[in-house]
Amino acid sequence: MEQCDRRAAIGTAAALLASGATVMAGSAPARAESSGEQARESFRVVDRRGRQRFLASSSKPPVIIGGRTYPADQRQGPEGTYLIFNDGDGNEKGGIVASSVGASLSLDYTNAQAITMATRWEGVHGAALLEMKHMPDPALPIDQVPAMPPRVQLGYSTAEGAFLVLSDSRGRPRIVLEIDGDDQPVIKVLDSEGQVVGRLPETPAERLATLPPVIN
Template sequence: MGQCDRRAAIGAAAALLVGGTTVMAGSGTAQAETSGEQARKSFRVVDRRGRQRFLVSSSKPPISSGGRTYPADQRQGPEGTYLIFNDGDGNEKGGIVSSSVGAGISLDYTNAQAITLATRWEGVHGAAMLEMKHMPDPALPIDRVPAMPPRVQLGYSTPEGAFLVLSDSRGRPRIVLEIDGDDNPMIKVLDSEGKMVGRLPETPDGQGT
């Protein structure tokens, strides 16, 4: 399985509430037609200082980080249902998203995603992946954080099979374990240029390249 094919397959698959007295606030209220119950587009839980600790929203919400609020269009991920977790300072630290074609769970560093567990499906095809990313400079605001490369990718897709990719600090795959769509196992070791320098099982000429 090529790295480009793998990223295409899993790119689609691929963003704690603490105690204390809380207040629940709703927005966008309307009467539900079927049950007569009051419906909300979103609600949030805040602590005694008024800082958000938990948010549920039926659309992509803004991002709270470092004392600033960033517009929703800067958030990765599809439109869908969002559950957002915030720390004691109101900074976002992870969440859950669900859409009509996939779902994901994210745990964050100070200013970027750290771990993502995601799945996506379309018809008879599906993919699932656990990804761990490189940590950026924690002093950077989120709008200045460059795209962080993945360091660990563990995944599966219907056509491509299962794989584990370990990458260096620049996101270059260096060790790849895979079982392809035809159930053939393989282990590859790559250099910094992407050239294979070791392989199991070896190629027919026994050179392992």
């Protein structure tokens, strides 16, 4: 996956260069101690209008959306290596983040994250998640967008097993498919209050409730 993401990033930068983009170094070069190569904290590609189209940074970068630049402290995510992809207007539309405890790939709506694929680990424990979120009003500025609820979550963790959760527009789980940490499968349908209204396999109590009454 890392190799595939690296090829995609390099291919994107190459395509921008071929279309007349300009490469700009984000910081003054410094001599790398180990290899003798020049080290840079960031690498930026801009088009002929000066709009950012791609950024590689060794620290959390600012966010460019709707023609505005928001400071790095408004960006979600850990400190780490960032690869940022921008559209023809310079607006951020996705990126790749790699830190010491995890990595993620995200694709964006106009003003919010749409899809996130992430992994995280600590010792012998790890988790991986694919999440699709509800789309906000695209006219809202980024600093006015409320937290968008997830609509689809497909994941795995060493502690909880594998799961698929389908949620309604308010982020309430309504259908859950799960294979827990003990390899036991279950399918649950929930109402708007979070109560289970259907389940496979049935619990012992549910099976008893479906049995015909005993006639003496």
